[in-house]
Amino acid sequence: MDVNQDVDVTVVGAGPVGLVLAAELALAGATVQVLERRAEPDEAMKAGAINVPTAEALDRRGLLPAAEQVQRELLSPPDDGRRAPESRFTGHFAGMVLDPDRVDWSDPDLAAHTAVAGARWVPQRELEALLADHVVRLGIPVRRGVGVTALDDTGDGVLVGTTAGPVRTGWLVGCDGGRSTVRRLAGIDFPGTAPELTGHLAVVDIADPSMLASGWVWSTRGAYRYGPQPGRVVTVEFDGPPADRSVPVTLEEVQTSLRRVSGTDVTVTALRGAATRWTDNARQAAAYRSGRVLLAGDAAHVHSPFGGQGLNLGVGDAMNLGWKLGGVAAGWAPEGLLDTYDAERRPLGAWVLDWTRAQTGVMRGDAPSAALREVVGDLLSTREGATYAVKKISGVTQCIDLPGGHPLVGRFAPDLWLGDGSRLADHGHGGGFLLLDRTPGGVFARRAAPWAGRVSSVTDDRATPTGVLVRPDGVVAWASDATDPAAVTDLEAVLRQWAGAPSASPLLHRR
Structure with missing residues (x-):
């Protein structure tokens, strides 16, 4: 596949962050291509919903009707009679689901952002497919099966070594995940806190689902959630990180974890799609930019998925960087505009890391964490507490x-x-x-x-x-x-x- 061409910007990674960034770059006037090491889109189950700023970003680009259609299909009654998710999205804090009836929806911050309410239940896979269509309509090439192997920032551009041959590009942006090759090759440090848990996310068939409680359940061994979507299972075990995160998640691994945390002998009969393994590793890049190399999304920050913040944080990075870098590349904006990217996005990234770390502290199976969970649960059950948390999770106060x-x-x-x-x-x-x-x-x-x-x-x-x-x-x-x-x-x-x-x-x- 021919990638031997000069473009203003090369984006590495064709996940939601890379696709949003590519589209914004093109709309700002830059020529852009996307390189993705995977030959096919990632089918692993990841984020289950988007926040208000992400939904509003789709709205501003004419993608709201498509997102609303995804939500309608997700909320349609399932064939097996199990309850679909509530249409009014609230989210959870450390597994404590926020009661929509306790939220003050007349709060000015919430009331000012209601137009996208019908497009919040958009899972990551569906979002990626929606964005892929958007990028195709803009004529942006996405070159799959191409990995990055080297880079050299020459001051006036970047020479990129790839598995398909060398690429000359004006700017290079790594949107290639928490184990970013671009970040490593650029020599950007990634300080933070080490993981202490292993989590699993999967959609499964279970022989006897009545053995599992609905909602979040805690024990000294960890925690699990069954639902709200049919067959959706999340497990959390505080036994350290997995030995090897690169191997595929198997049915046996999900079943073993679910049995441990639930204390039952529940039987998983099938995995529906690819399951995901994750940790609470929390790190933030020492710099979001090094010369002509920039980072966005998980390449710039990683943390646990508690509260569904990661996808949305990455899309926010892409929206912030896209028009700025596009303007610099197209010549209508001064290069100094790029300094505002790190300045504006770093504080929010640091806040999200702490928001997820706090949830890890509340979710542990020890007695102090259990006591803290009771106190936090009482606060979240109040009108003021529930409203505060929903405003934070939804992103309307950013x-x-x-x-x-x-x-x-x-x-x-x-x-x-x-x-x-x-x-x-x-x-x-x-x-x-x-x-x-x-x-x-x-x-x-x-x-x-x-x-x-x-x-x-x-x-x-x-x-x-x-x-x-x-x-x-x-x-x-x-x-x-x-x-x-x-x-x-x-x-x-x-x-x-x-x-x-x-x-x-x-x-x-x-x-």
């Missing part, structure tokens, strides 16, 4: 420290409804910045006109906020409730900061 006094700045854009019945997100399917202008005569849109190839202006006749500028990753870069000259001046300064210098003929997508 914020970047950006200058500006408006409360929307630095937050993910809420559901901004327009007078014609559409939402601002409906106007962002082609990528780029979105400017909402509610001023008489379109004062803000006129100021943004020189950036027309990168900024889509949408006028509206509703009241406040009078203006909102949303970056391609969904983060509000500027907002105002005023229409005075100072607001216009602030908008121009923010446009120059994030969208580069104005140009007579800027390009969003060179394909």
Whole structure:
């Protein structure tokens, strides 16, 4: 397979993070290819749902209907009569499932992000298939069965050795997982805490499922969960990491683990698809960038899957990096813009590592952890506690420290409804910045006109906020409730900061 071509960016890894990144790079104007060592997509069962920022990223690119269809199919009644997942997604903390009836859904943070409620139950395999179709429509080549063997950052590009021959690329991004080859070859350290547990995730057939309780069950040997999807089994054992994580998970391994933690002689009769083995290894790359080599997703940070944060954290990396690196590669953004990638994403990655470490501490089978679990469980059963945890898990409170006094700045854009019945997100399917202008005569849109190839202006006749500028990753870069000259001046300064210098003929997508 021919990979001997010059491209602006080569992405290593065709999982959800690599596919999102490739699409955002292309929409920003960069030429891009994806290299994937696996010959076929990974069928192993992994994350079972997505958070609000991930669902809203799909929404901004016109992929919400496809995600909603996945959720409808997942929530349809199963043939065997077992209960399907609840449609209102809450998640869990250390196996303590949050009761949706105790959540204050009128909380302003939650109420501002409801448009994607029908697209949260999207498992990782289905998400990857959805994104693969998106990448095909953008004309981005995904070259499977190609592994990376060497790299040399020459200062003006990267020479990449692959199993299919050498590649010359302007930039290289490793989205190749926790044992990232790109990270290792780039010499980027990966400090953190060692694992103390082994977990399994599988969909199985069981001879007598009545032997297992529904929901999470703890014991001195570990914990397990049966459900909520039919046949879904999770086991957690605090016996250290597995001897070899590279070998496939067998039916016997899942059955042995399930018997140990459940204290039953339950019999697993079949594995439906590939099972997954995981640990609570928690590490974060010492740097997300080294010269022309960058990292995203599990290549930049790993942790246990408790709370389903890993996939979403990686997609957030890709959305943040994609338009920035794409703009630098396409020439409309200064290289210094890339410094904001590490600065903005590292704090969130560190928080997620601690969020998952805390759950490990609560889930252990010893007496102190059991006592702590009782206390945390009591807190999560309150209206305030359940609402707090759901807001954290859903991602609606994520914020970047950006200058500006408006409360929307630095937050993910809420559901901004327009007078014609559409939402601002409906106007962002082609990528780029979105400017909402509610001023008489379109004062803000006129100021943004020189950036027309990168900024889509949408006028509206509703009241406040009078203006909102949303970056391609969904983060509000500027907002105002005023229409005075100072607001216009602030908008121009923010446009120059994030969208580069104005140009007579800027390009969003060179394909």
